[in-house]
Amino acid sequence: MDLSHEEIEALLGVYALDAVEGEEREAVELHLRECPRCRAEVAEHREVAALIAHGGAPAPAGVWDKILSSLEEPPPQMRLEVGPEGGTVVPLEPRPSRSRLSRLQVALLGTAAAIILVLGVAVVRLDQRLSTMDHRATASQVATAALVDPSSRRGTLELHDGSVVPTAITRDGSGFLLAGSTPSLRDGLVYQLWRMDGSKAVSLGTFDGRSAVVPFHVGAGTTTLAVTEEQAPGATRPTAAPIGQIRI
Amino acid sequence: MAGGAETSGRMSAIDLQEASDAVLVVSISRYRADALAEAYRRHAGAVFGLARRLLRDLTLAEEIVQEVFLRLWNDPEKFDPDRGTLRSYLLAQCHGRSVDLLRAETARRRREQTDLRRTAEGGYDLEHEVVDLSVAEHVKAAVAALPVGERQAIELAYLGGHTYREVAVLLGEPEGTVKSRIRAGLRRLRTELQSAGMGFEA
Numbered sequence: 001m002d003l004s005h006e007e008i009e010a011l012l013g014v015y016a017l018d019a020v021e022g023e024e025r026e027a028v029e030l031h032l033r034e035c036p037r038c039r040a041e042v043a044e045h046r047e048v049a050a051l052i053a054h055g056g057a058p059a060p061a062g063v064w065d066k067i068l069s070s071l072e073e074p075p076p077q078m079r080l081e082v083g084p085e086g087g088t089v090v091p092l093e094p095r096p097s098r099s100r101l102s103r104l105q106v107a108l109l110g111t112a113a114a115i116i117l118v119l120g121v122a123v124v125r126l127d128q129r130l131s132t133m134d135h136r137a138t139a140s141q142v143a144t145a146a147l148v149d150p151s152s153r154r155g156t157l158e159l160h161d162g163s164v165v166p167t168a169i170t171r172d173g174s175g176f177l178l179a180g181s182t183p184s185l186r187d188g189l190v191y192q193l194w195r196m197d198g199s200k201a202v203s204l205g206t207f208d209g210r211s212a213v214v215p216f217h218v219g220a221g222t223t224t225l226a227v228t229e230e231q232a233p234g235a236t237r238p239t240a241a242p243i244g245q246i247r248i
Numbered sequence: 249m250a251g252g253a254e255t256s257g258r259m260s261a262i263d264l265q266e267a268s269d270a271v272l273v274v275s276i277s278r279y280r281a282d283a284l285a286e287a288y289r290r291h292a293g294a295v296f297g298l299a300r301r302l303l304r305d306l307t308l309a310e311e312i313v314q315e316v317f318l319r320l321w322n323d324p325e326k327f328d329p330d331r332g333t334l335r336s337y338l339l340a341q342c343h344g345r346s347v348d349l350l351r352a353e354t355a356r357r358r359r360e361q362t363d364l365r366r367t368a369e370g371g372y373d374l375e376h377e378v379v380d381l382s383v384a385e386h387v388k389a390a391v392a393a394l395p396v397g398e399r400q401a402i403e404l405a406y407l408g409g410h411t412y413r414e415v416a417v418l419l420g421e422p423e424g425t426v427k428s429r430i431r432a433g434l435r436r437l438r439t440e441l442q443s444a445g446m447g448f449e450a
Contacts, residue, residue: 010424013431014412016340018347019405021413043332045434049343049406050294050336051387051441053301059292063310064285067317071281 001027005035012038016045143168143176143213155246157227159183167225167246173217175204175225180212190232194242196224206234223248269334277324284321291335292317295342302346302409312349316341343406350409390440398433401426 001023003011008031014020015028032039146152147168157165161183169175182191190208194201195218204225207214218225226242228235264272264286275283295316299309316338320327327337391399397419404415412430416423 010427010431013434014405014427016434017402017405017430018344019410019412019415019430021351021411039331043336044438045431046336046340047332048434048437048441050333050339051446052391052402052406052437053294053298053339053343058296059288060296060306060310060313063292063296063313064288067284067288067314067321068281070314070318071284071321 003027003031005031008035008038009041012041013045016042017049143178143215146170146174146176147178153248155225155248157225157244157246159227159244165244165246167248169218169222169248173219175216175218177207177214177216178212179207179209179214182207182209184209185229188232189229190234192228192230192234192238194226194228194238195222196226196245197222201226201238203234203236206230206232270329273320273324273327273329273334276321284317287320287334288317291338294335295338298339298342299346301407302343302350308349309346312342312345315345343409347409351411386441386444386446390437390444393440394433394436395429397421397425398429398436401429402433405430 003024008028011020011024011028015025020028032042147154147166149168149170151171152168154169155167157167157177159165159182163182165182166178167175177193179191185191185208190206192206193204193214193216195204204216204218205214225246225248226238227244227246228238228240228242230239264275264280264283267275267283267286269287269290272283272287276287292313296309296313299312300306303309303312319341320338327334331337394402400419401412401415401421404410404418405412408415410418412426413423415421415430416426419426421429
Protein backbone atom coordinates (compact mmCIF):
# COMPACT_ATOMS: atom_id res chain seq x y z
CA MET A 1 0.00 0.00 0.00
CA ASP A 2 1.38 3.36 -1.02
CA LEU A 3 0.74 6.10 1.51
CA SER A 4 2.00 9.65 1.54
CA HIS A 5 4.07 10.90 4.45
CA GLU A 6 1.05 12.83 5.62
CA GLU A 7 -1.18 9.77 5.54
CA ILE A 8 1.44 7.81 7.48
CA GLU A 9 1.74 10.57 10.07
CA ALA A 10 -2.02 10.55 10.56
CA LEU A 11 -1.76 6.86 11.48
CA LEU A 12 1.05 7.16 14.03
CA GLY A 13 -1.21 7.62 17.06
CA VAL A 14 -3.43 4.65 16.28
CA TYR A 15 -0.41 2.62 15.21
CA ALA A 16 1.23 3.17 18.61
CA LEU A 17 -1.91 1.73 20.22
CA ASP A 18 -1.92 -1.33 17.90
CA ALA A 19 -5.15 -0.09 16.35
CA VAL A 20 -4.03 -0.38 12.72
CA GLU A 21 -4.22 -3.65 10.83
CA GLY A 22 -3.31 -5.23 7.55
CA GLU A 23 -1.76 -3.32 4.67
CA GLU A 24 -1.94 0.00 6.46
CA ARG A 25 0.04 -1.37 9.34
CA GLU A 26 2.63 -2.83 7.00
CA ALA A 27 2.90 0.52 5.23
CA VAL A 28 3.51 2.28 8.56
CA GLU A 29 6.12 -0.26 9.59
CA LEU A 30 7.91 0.03 6.28
CA HIS A 31 7.97 3.79 6.67
CA LEU A 32 9.18 3.65 10.27
CA ARG A 33 12.27 1.74 9.22
CA GLU A 34 13.41 4.75 7.26
CA CYS A 35 12.00 7.69 9.19
CA PRO A 36 13.57 8.48 12.56
CA ARG A 37 11.17 11.35 13.16
CA CYS A 38 8.10 9.14 12.88
CA ARG A 39 9.82 6.45 14.98
CA ALA A 40 10.37 9.02 17.69
CA GLU A 41 6.73 10.06 17.56
CA VAL A 42 5.55 6.45 17.97
CA ALA A 43 7.94 6.02 20.91
CA GLU A 44 6.47 9.13 22.53
CA HIS A 45 2.92 7.89 22.12
CA ARG A 46 3.94 4.56 23.66
CA GLU A 47 5.45 6.30 26.68
CA VAL A 48 2.15 8.05 27.24
CA ALA A 49 0.23 4.81 26.74
CA ALA A 50 2.50 3.11 29.29
CA LEU A 51 1.44 5.70 31.84
CA ILE A 52 -2.26 5.18 31.31
CA ALA A 53 -1.92 1.41 31.36
CA HIS A 54 -3.13 -0.30 34.48
CA GLY A 55 -0.16 -0.03 36.80
CA GLY A 56 -1.42 -1.51 40.01
CA ALA A 57 -1.75 -5.25 39.64
CA PRO A 58 0.72 -7.23 41.70
CA ALA A 59 2.95 -9.50 39.64
CA PRO A 60 1.10 -12.79 39.34
CA ALA A 61 2.28 -15.48 41.71
CA GLY A 62 3.70 -18.58 40.14
CA VAL A 63 4.43 -17.04 36.77
CA TRP A 64 8.00 -16.20 37.68
CA ASP A 65 8.69 -19.85 38.50
CA LYS A 66 7.36 -20.86 35.11
CA ILE A 67 9.56 -18.28 33.44
CA LEU A 68 12.60 -19.36 35.38
CA SER A 69 12.10 -23.00 34.56
CA SER A 70 11.77 -22.31 30.85
CA LEU A 71 14.89 -20.19 30.44
CA GLU A 72 16.84 -22.05 27.80
CA GLU A 73 20.23 -21.21 29.12
CA PRO A 74 21.22 -23.22 32.18
CA PRO A 75 22.05 -21.15 35.25
CA PRO A 76 25.73 -20.30 35.59
CA GLN A 77 27.79 -23.21 36.77
CA MET A 78 29.76 -22.97 39.95
CA ARG A 79 33.43 -22.29 40.08
CA LEU A 80 35.53 -23.14 43.05
CA GLU A 81 38.17 -20.61 43.92
CA VAL A 82 40.91 -21.86 46.15
CA GLY A 83 42.25 -19.37 48.65
CA PRO A 84 44.54 -19.85 51.62
CA GLU A 85 41.52 -20.38 53.87
CA GLY A 86 40.01 -23.03 51.63
CA GLY A 87 37.52 -23.16 48.80
CA THR A 88 34.66 -20.79 48.10
CA VAL A 89 32.00 -21.31 45.50
CA VAL A 90 31.49 -18.46 43.04
CA PRO A 91 29.67 -18.31 39.71
CA LEU A 92 31.64 -19.03 36.57
CA GLU A 93 32.68 -16.10 34.42
CA PRO A 94 29.75 -14.62 32.51
CA ARG A 95 29.29 -15.78 28.98
CA PRO A 96 30.35 -13.47 26.19
CA SER A 97 27.77 -10.81 25.47
CA ARG A 98 25.40 -11.48 22.63
CA SER A 99 26.33 -8.42 20.63
CA ARG A 100 29.75 -9.89 20.39
CA LEU A 101 28.30 -13.24 19.42
CA SER A 102 26.58 -11.79 16.43
CA ARG A 103 29.73 -10.14 15.14
CA LEU A 104 31.56 -13.40 15.52
CA GLN A 105 28.74 -15.21 13.78
CA VAL A 106 29.17 -12.93 10.81
CA ALA A 107 32.89 -13.52 10.81
CA LEU A 108 32.20 -17.19 11.01
CA LEU A 109 30.19 -17.40 7.81
CA GLY A 110 33.28 -17.03 5.67
CA THR A 111 35.23 -19.66 7.50
CA ALA A 112 32.80 -22.53 7.62
CA ALA A 113 34.99 -24.65 5.39
CA ALA A 114 38.02 -24.03 7.55
CA ILE A 115 36.11 -25.02 10.66
CA ILE A 116 35.19 -28.34 9.20
CA LEU A 117 38.81 -29.00 8.29
CA VAL A 118 39.92 -28.17 11.81
CA LEU A 119 37.20 -29.88 13.72
CA GLY A 120 35.90 -32.57 11.46
CA VAL A 121 33.14 -34.58 12.98
CA ALA A 122 32.73 -32.43 16.09
CA VAL A 123 31.51 -29.53 13.98
CA VAL A 124 28.98 -31.58 12.13
CA ARG A 125 27.52 -32.53 15.43
CA LEU A 126 27.59 -28.92 16.54
CA ASP A 127 25.81 -27.80 13.40
CA GLN A 128 23.01 -30.18 14.15
CA ARG A 129 22.69 -28.68 17.59
CA LEU A 130 22.76 -25.19 16.13
CA SER A 131 19.50 -25.64 14.31
CA THR A 132 17.63 -26.87 17.35
CA MET A 133 19.09 -24.91 20.23
CA ASP A 134 19.26 -21.27 19.56
CA HIS A 135 21.09 -20.03 22.62
CA ARG A 136 23.52 -22.76 23.10
CA ALA A 137 23.99 -22.64 19.37
CA THR A 138 25.16 -19.08 19.63
CA ALA A 139 27.54 -19.99 22.41
CA SER A 140 28.71 -22.87 20.23
CA GLN A 141 29.35 -20.51 17.37
CA VAL A 142 31.45 -18.26 19.53
CA ALA A 143 33.40 -21.23 20.74
CA THR A 144 33.84 -22.43 17.20
CA ALA A 145 34.98 -18.99 16.13
CA ALA A 146 37.51 -19.05 18.97
CA LEU A 147 38.73 -22.40 17.69
CA VAL A 148 39.41 -21.10 14.20
CA ASP A 149 40.82 -17.76 15.29
CA PRO A 150 44.53 -17.92 14.34
CA SER A 151 45.51 -16.03 17.48
CA SER A 152 43.80 -18.61 19.74
CA ARG A 153 45.70 -21.35 21.45
CA ARG A 154 44.19 -24.73 20.74
CA GLY A 155 44.36 -28.16 22.20
CA THR A 156 42.47 -31.39 22.38
CA LEU A 157 41.30 -33.09 25.52
CA GLU A 158 41.26 -36.84 25.15
CA LEU A 159 39.22 -38.64 27.74
CA HIS A 160 39.99 -42.18 28.84
CA ASP A 161 36.93 -43.48 27.05
CA GLY A 162 38.34 -42.20 23.77
CA SER A 163 36.07 -39.16 23.31
CA VAL A 164 37.72 -35.99 22.13
CA VAL A 165 37.00 -32.49 23.39
CA PRO A 166 38.37 -29.63 21.25
CA THR A 167 39.55 -26.72 23.36
CA ALA A 168 40.49 -23.15 22.52
CA ILE A 169 41.73 -20.20 24.53
CA THR A 170 41.54 -16.79 22.90
CA ARG A 171 44.14 -14.08 23.37
CA ASP A 172 42.09 -12.41 26.11
CA GLY A 173 41.98 -15.63 28.11
CA SER A 174 38.44 -16.75 27.26
CA GLY A 175 38.48 -20.49 26.98
CA PHE A 176 35.97 -22.93 25.56
CA LEU A 177 35.61 -26.67 25.77
CA LEU A 178 33.41 -28.13 23.06
CA ALA A 179 32.19 -30.70 25.52
CA GLY A 180 29.13 -31.99 23.67
CA SER A 181 30.60 -35.46 23.27
CA THR A 182 31.66 -36.09 26.85
CA PRO A 183 29.95 -39.13 28.31
CA SER A 184 27.21 -38.39 30.82
CA LEU A 185 28.06 -38.93 34.44
CA ARG A 186 26.55 -40.93 37.25
CA ASP A 187 24.21 -38.92 39.46
CA GLY A 188 26.02 -36.77 41.99
CA LEU A 189 29.18 -36.48 39.90
CA VAL A 190 30.41 -33.53 37.87
CA TYR A 191 33.34 -32.92 35.61
CA GLN A 192 35.74 -30.37 36.98
CA LEU A 193 38.23 -28.43 34.90
CA TRP A 194 41.59 -27.47 36.44
CA ARG A 195 44.42 -25.20 35.47
CA MET A 196 47.75 -26.81 36.32
CA ASP A 197 50.28 -24.42 37.86
CA GLY A 198 53.24 -26.70 38.23
CA SER A 199 51.98 -29.34 40.64
CA LYS A 200 49.17 -27.10 41.95
CA ALA A 201 45.68 -27.45 40.46
CA VAL A 202 43.39 -24.39 40.37
CA SER A 203 39.73 -24.98 39.66
CA LEU A 204 38.27 -23.33 36.55
CA GLY A 205 34.76 -24.67 37.01
CA THR A 206 32.55 -27.68 36.74
CA PHE A 207 30.40 -28.98 33.91
CA ASP A 208 27.98 -31.82 33.50
CA GLY A 209 28.59 -33.17 30.03
CA ARG A 210 25.21 -31.96 28.83
CA SER A 211 26.23 -28.50 27.65
CA ALA A 212 27.76 -28.33 24.20
CA VAL A 213 30.09 -25.54 25.23
CA VAL A 214 31.83 -24.96 28.53
CA PRO A 215 33.24 -21.45 28.83
CA PHE A 216 36.05 -20.69 31.24
CA HIS A 217 38.73 -18.11 31.83
CA VAL A 218 42.46 -18.50 32.33
CA GLY A 219 45.49 -16.26 32.52
CA ALA A 220 48.00 -16.06 29.71
CA GLY A 221 50.63 -18.39 31.16
CA THR A 222 48.50 -21.52 31.38
CA THR A 223 49.76 -24.42 29.32
CA THR A 224 48.08 -27.42 30.89
CA LEU A 225 44.46 -28.09 31.77
CA ALA A 226 43.12 -31.21 33.43
CA VAL A 227 39.67 -32.70 33.94
CA THR A 228 38.62 -34.84 36.88
CA GLU A 229 35.38 -36.42 38.00
CA GLU A 230 34.27 -35.04 41.35
CA GLN A 231 31.33 -35.21 43.70
CA ALA A 232 28.87 -32.37 42.96
CA PRO A 233 29.12 -29.44 43.42
CA GLY A 234 32.86 -29.84 42.95
CA ALA A 235 36.04 -30.08 44.97
CA THR A 236 38.58 -27.55 46.16
CA ARG A 237 41.40 -29.77 44.92
CA PRO A 238 41.40 -32.81 42.68
CA THR A 239 40.44 -35.94 44.60
CA ALA A 240 41.26 -38.39 41.84
CA ALA A 241 43.65 -38.78 38.94
CA PRO A 242 42.65 -36.70 35.89
CA ILE A 243 40.53 -38.50 33.32
CA GLY A 244 42.12 -36.31 30.69
CA GLN A 245 44.71 -33.59 30.17
CA ILE A 246 45.08 -30.85 27.61
CA ARG A 247 48.29 -29.16 26.60
CA ILE A 248 47.59 -25.85 24.97
CA MET B 249 34.90 -6.10 26.76
CA ALA B 250 36.49 -8.38 29.30
CA GLY B 251 36.42 -5.58 31.86
CA GLY B 252 32.71 -4.93 31.32
CA ALA B 253 31.84 -8.59 31.58
CA GLU B 254 33.86 -8.84 34.74
CA THR B 255 32.00 -5.94 36.33
CA SER B 256 28.54 -7.27 35.55
CA GLY B 257 29.57 -10.77 36.50
CA ARG B 258 30.45 -9.62 39.97
CA MET B 259 27.43 -7.40 40.36
CA SER B 260 25.61 -8.44 43.48
CA ALA B 261 21.88 -8.75 43.97
CA ILE B 262 21.87 -5.44 45.84
CA ASP B 263 23.55 -3.68 42.94
CA LEU B 264 20.89 -5.04 40.60
CA GLN B 265 18.15 -3.53 42.72
CA GLU B 266 19.74 -0.15 42.25
CA ALA B 267 20.68 -0.62 38.61
CA SER B 268 18.89 1.31 35.89
CA ASP B 269 16.62 -0.60 33.56
CA ALA B 270 19.20 -0.23 30.79
CA VAL B 271 21.86 -1.85 32.98
CA LEU B 272 19.43 -4.63 33.81
CA VAL B 273 18.93 -5.36 30.13
CA VAL B 274 22.69 -5.49 29.56
CA SER B 275 22.94 -8.03 32.39
CA ILE B 276 20.06 -9.99 30.91
CA SER B 277 21.92 -10.14 27.62
CA ARG B 278 24.71 -11.80 29.59
CA TYR B 279 22.33 -14.49 30.75
CA ARG B 280 21.89 -13.09 34.24
CA ALA B 281 18.63 -14.64 35.41
CA ASP B 282 18.74 -12.47 38.54
CA ALA B 283 18.63 -9.36 36.33
CA LEU B 284 15.56 -10.76 34.60
CA ALA B 285 14.07 -11.38 38.04
CA GLU B 286 14.63 -7.74 38.95
CA ALA B 287 13.04 -6.54 35.69
CA TYR B 288 10.13 -8.84 36.47
CA ARG B 289 9.83 -7.43 39.97
CA ARG B 290 9.69 -3.90 38.59
CA HIS B 291 7.40 -4.33 35.62
CA ALA B 292 5.51 -7.63 35.66
CA GLY B 293 2.65 -6.13 37.64
CA ALA B 294 2.05 -3.46 35.01
CA VAL B 295 2.36 -5.98 32.18
CA PHE B 296 -0.04 -8.33 33.92
CA GLY B 297 -2.48 -5.52 34.67
CA LEU B 298 -2.62 -4.41 31.06
CA ALA B 299 -2.98 -7.95 29.70
CA ARG B 300 -5.72 -8.74 32.19
CA ARG B 301 -7.48 -5.50 31.38
CA LEU B 302 -7.43 -6.30 27.68
CA LEU B 303 -8.10 -10.02 27.78
CA ARG B 304 -10.27 -10.23 30.88
CA ASP B 305 -8.86 -13.66 31.46
CA LEU B 306 -6.34 -14.42 34.19
CA THR B 307 -4.83 -17.48 32.57
CA LEU B 308 -4.31 -15.77 29.23
CA ALA B 309 -2.92 -12.70 30.97
CA GLU B 310 -0.40 -14.84 32.83
CA GLU B 311 0.63 -16.47 29.59
CA ILE B 312 1.24 -13.05 28.10
CA VAL B 313 3.40 -12.06 31.07
CA GLN B 314 5.43 -15.21 30.65
CA GLU B 315 5.81 -14.62 26.94
CA VAL B 316 6.83 -10.98 27.31
CA PHE B 317 9.57 -11.75 29.84
CA LEU B 318 10.83 -14.78 27.97
CA ARG B 319 11.09 -12.62 24.91
CA LEU B 320 13.12 -10.10 26.87
CA TRP B 321 15.41 -12.95 27.90
CA ASN B 322 15.71 -14.37 24.41
CA ASP B 323 16.02 -11.09 22.49
CA PRO B 324 17.24 -8.44 24.92
CA GLU B 325 18.81 -6.47 22.07
CA LYS B 326 15.34 -5.70 20.69
CA PHE B 327 14.96 -3.22 23.53
CA ASP B 328 16.59 0.05 22.53
CA PRO B 329 17.01 2.36 25.53
CA ASP B 330 17.32 5.32 23.17
CA ARG B 331 13.78 4.73 22.00
CA GLY B 332 11.99 4.70 25.32
CA THR B 333 11.76 3.17 28.74
CA LEU B 334 11.85 -0.54 29.42
CA ARG B 335 8.36 -0.35 30.84
CA SER B 336 6.89 1.19 27.72
CA TYR B 337 8.73 -1.40 25.63
CA LEU B 338 7.37 -4.29 27.70
CA LEU B 339 3.87 -2.83 27.75
CA ALA B 340 3.96 -2.32 23.98
CA GLN B 341 4.94 -5.99 23.57
CA CYS B 342 2.20 -7.00 25.95
CA HIS B 343 -0.36 -4.86 24.19
CA GLY B 344 0.57 -6.17 20.76
CA ARG B 345 0.32 -9.80 21.82
CA SER B 346 -2.88 -9.30 23.78
CA VAL B 347 -4.50 -7.56 20.87
CA ASP B 348 -3.46 -10.37 18.52
CA LEU B 349 -5.26 -12.81 20.78
CA LEU B 350 -8.29 -10.57 21.10
CA ARG B 351 -8.64 -10.21 17.40
CA ALA B 352 -9.32 -13.84 16.89
CA GLU B 353 -12.48 -13.50 14.86
CA THR B 354 -14.79 -15.47 17.12
CA ALA B 355 -14.13 -13.38 20.17
CA ARG B 356 -14.48 -10.11 18.37
CA ARG B 357 -18.18 -9.77 17.76
CA ARG B 358 -19.23 -10.68 21.25
CA ARG B 359 -16.78 -8.25 22.73
CA GLU B 360 -17.93 -5.36 20.58
CA GLN B 361 -21.39 -5.73 22.02
CA THR B 362 -20.08 -5.66 25.58
CA ASP B 363 -17.80 -2.70 24.98
CA LEU B 364 -20.51 -0.67 23.37
CA ARG B 365 -22.71 -1.23 26.38
CA ARG B 366 -19.91 -0.38 28.79
CA THR B 367 -19.11 2.83 26.96
CA ALA B 368 -22.76 3.80 26.95
CA GLU B 369 -23.00 3.12 30.67
CA GLY B 370 -19.88 5.13 31.30
CA GLY B 371 -18.43 2.31 33.35
CA TYR B 372 -15.30 2.02 31.31
CA ASP B 373 -13.08 4.88 32.08
CA LEU B 374 -9.38 5.37 32.04
CA GLU B 375 -9.55 7.47 35.16
CA HIS B 376 -9.82 4.39 37.31
CA GLU B 377 -7.15 2.39 35.57
CA VAL B 378 -4.09 4.04 36.99
CA VAL B 379 -3.06 2.97 40.44
CA ASP B 380 0.62 3.88 40.86
CA LEU B 381 0.10 6.61 43.43
CA SER B 382 3.08 8.78 42.65
CA VAL B 383 1.88 9.38 39.11
CA ALA B 384 -1.76 8.46 39.45
CA GLU B 385 -3.02 11.91 40.35
CA HIS B 386 -1.29 13.62 37.46
CA VAL B 387 -2.35 10.99 34.95
CA LYS B 388 -5.90 11.03 36.25
CA ALA B 389 -6.07 14.79 35.97
CA ALA B 390 -4.60 14.78 32.49
CA VAL B 391 -7.00 12.09 31.32
CA ALA B 392 -9.93 13.90 32.86
CA ALA B 393 -8.91 17.09 31.06
CA LEU B 394 -9.10 15.39 27.65
CA PRO B 395 -12.04 16.24 25.40
CA VAL B 396 -14.54 13.41 25.77
CA GLY B 397 -14.21 12.29 22.14
CA GLU B 398 -10.46 11.91 22.45
CA ARG B 399 -10.71 10.07 25.73
CA GLN B 400 -13.29 7.60 24.50
CA ALA B 401 -11.35 6.88 21.33
CA ILE B 402 -8.13 6.22 23.28
CA GLU B 403 -9.96 4.01 25.78
CA LEU B 404 -11.56 1.88 23.12
CA ALA B 405 -8.34 1.49 21.13
CA TYR B 406 -5.83 1.04 23.94
CA LEU B 407 -7.79 -0.64 26.71
CA GLY B 408 -10.48 -2.18 24.53
CA GLY B 409 -7.98 -3.45 21.98
CA HIS B 410 -10.07 -2.24 19.03
CA THR B 411 -8.76 -1.11 15.65
CA TYR B 412 -9.42 2.50 14.79
CA ARG B 413 -11.97 1.34 12.20
CA GLU B 414 -13.86 -0.52 14.91
CA VAL B 415 -13.62 2.50 17.17
CA ALA B 416 -15.14 4.61 14.40
CA VAL B 417 -18.08 2.22 14.14
CA LEU B 418 -18.51 2.05 17.89
CA LEU B 419 -18.53 5.81 18.28
CA GLY B 420 -20.36 6.57 15.05
CA GLU B 421 -17.56 8.88 13.90
CA PRO B 422 -15.64 9.00 10.61
CA GLU B 423 -12.41 7.00 10.63
CA GLY B 424 -10.33 10.09 9.92
CA THR B 425 -11.78 11.77 12.99
CA VAL B 426 -10.87 8.81 15.18
CA LYS B 427 -7.29 8.76 13.85
CA SER B 428 -6.76 12.42 14.50
CA ARG B 429 -8.50 12.39 17.89
CA ILE B 430 -6.30 9.58 19.15
CA ARG B 431 -3.14 11.23 17.93
CA ALA B 432 -4.17 14.60 19.30
CA GLY B 433 -5.28 13.08 22.59
CA LEU B 434 -1.98 11.28 23.12
CA ARG B 435 -0.11 14.51 22.39
CA ARG B 436 -2.31 16.48 24.71
CA LEU B 437 -1.72 13.96 27.50
CA ARG B 438 1.99 14.17 26.99
CA THR B 439 1.99 17.95 27.14
CA GLU B 440 -0.25 17.95 30.20
CA LEU B 441 1.94 15.46 32.02
CA GLN B 442 5.09 17.31 31.12
CA SER B 443 3.71 20.60 32.34
CA ALA B 444 2.68 18.82 35.54
CA GLY B 445 6.38 18.16 36.00
CA MET B 446 6.44 14.55 34.88
CA GLY B 447 9.53 13.91 32.85
CA PHE B 448 9.70 11.42 30.07
CA GLU B 449 12.96 9.56 29.94
CA ALA B 450 12.93 9.04 26.20
